[in-house]
Amino acid sequence: MLLVYTHKITPRLTYAFKHICKRILGMEVSFTSKIEDFIAHDSIKMSYAKQPLSKEVFVRSHTLLFEQGLSDIDITVSDWEETRGFFTTGEGSDLPYDIFAASFYLLSRYEEYLPHVNDDYGRFMASESLAKKESFLESPIIDIWAYKLKACLEKRFPDYGFPERHYDVKPIIDVPSAFKYRDKGLLRSLGGVFGDIFRFKFRQFYERTSVLFGFKKDPYDTFNWLINRQKSTISKFIVFFLVGDFSTYDKSVSTNKKQFTSLIKSIGDYCFVGLKASYFALDNLELLKKEKRRLENITNVGLYGIRNSHSKLNLPKTYRNAVELEIPREYTMGYVNEIGFRAGTCTPFLFYDLDYEVQTPLQIHPFHCMDFALLKYQSQLDKKEKLEQLIKTIKNVNGTFTPVFHNYAFSEDDTWKGFKALFNQTINSLND
Helix, strand or coil, rough: CEEEECCCCCHHHHHHHHHHHHHCCCCEEEEEECCCCCCCCHCEEEEEEEECCCCEEEEEEHHHHCCCCCCCCCCCCCCCCCEEEEEEEECCCCCCHHHHHHHHHHHCCCCHHCCCCCCCCCCCCCHHCCHCCCCCCCCCCCHHHHHHHHHHHHCCCCCCCCCCCCCCCCCCCECCCCCCCCCCCHHHHHHHHHHHCCCHHHHHHHHHHHHHHHCCCCCCCCHHHHHHHHCCCCCCEEEEEEEEEECCCCCCCCCCCHHHHHHHHHHHHHCCEEEEEEHHHHHHHHHHHHHEEEHHHHCCCCCEEEEEEHCCCCCHHHHHHHHHHHCCEECCCCCCCCCCCCCCCCCCCCEEECCCCCEEEEEEEECCCCCCHHCCCCHHHHHHHHHHHHHHHHCCCCCCCEEEHHHHHHCCCCHHHHHHHHHHHHHCCCCC
């Protein structure tokens, strides 16, 4: 067990150290502010303070982990060998940057609590982030820092046996609407038919009527392909279904439709099933509770996890509502149109509530690539190479790759041509 000496043990400090030491490096960590206990410890240890005690592994501390609340922090990002770093430590420190304070800044999403510009959906934009501005968005920078700490500790404690972690893939299947035309109700179906005619979309009119009359399979109904793909891989998919009511932002299928509820149950036989919270449930605890109960009544099991409509996060309220409803996992931390690491890591972490200065039990599972982000690359080769580059980056730190694909991305629509192959590429990366 790693023993850390610090002059003051705070919730922020224990949070940051446990993510780096326990979740990434797999080693238990404990803390002491008593010098005699630190000296008596005869195993792996380090100090985190303003000055070293002796000749132990020492990282000079920034003030961030000993503060409370928010402040305007001056951050200067610099190159650090193959990566980047901030919060310099100066001479005497075994690491040139305080990776613990920097990790806390990124994991807590400190910058998202500060004034910033949102997009049209009210989402925090990648362009507002430190990672994008300083060109490290596409790097799991916290995991890289953790391995630098590991190298430093290994050099000082060569006999200590560090556990090894392995690369993993946790694919997300997002289902905002299970069907494009089917099971939409009489009024919505008639509105769609007349809309196709008046807008001269005769190809869509033909497709819609063929589906409605049972001559053709619904283009969004790609679930048999998904189930067959699930059967051939050990990595279990997480499928998020929208079961909220129809609204301006959500064009969901009604849970009164028996075929829809049967689909959810059949998917649950093979994959994890999660809740895709509707747009209006993000800030409405009672509505979220209703949708959670609705899905649990279909699956007859407790909710596995949650993901928000349009990948929108309202910090800290969105996460607090999930904590309030005892939802164990959250999967919205990422960017729709940008590939990369919004929280700086490819390792699941816990939500830290900055207002209350407390670590919560809610597990945050950040995603690193959404199918929409790959659309900006014109050719199939470009998409494949970009995905391969991302996979290699995560493999270098033995992290967990979490991509997001929508059910309609596996359709025959020209927009999504080749996305089945891209999905297979992510799954097959486990065996490469």
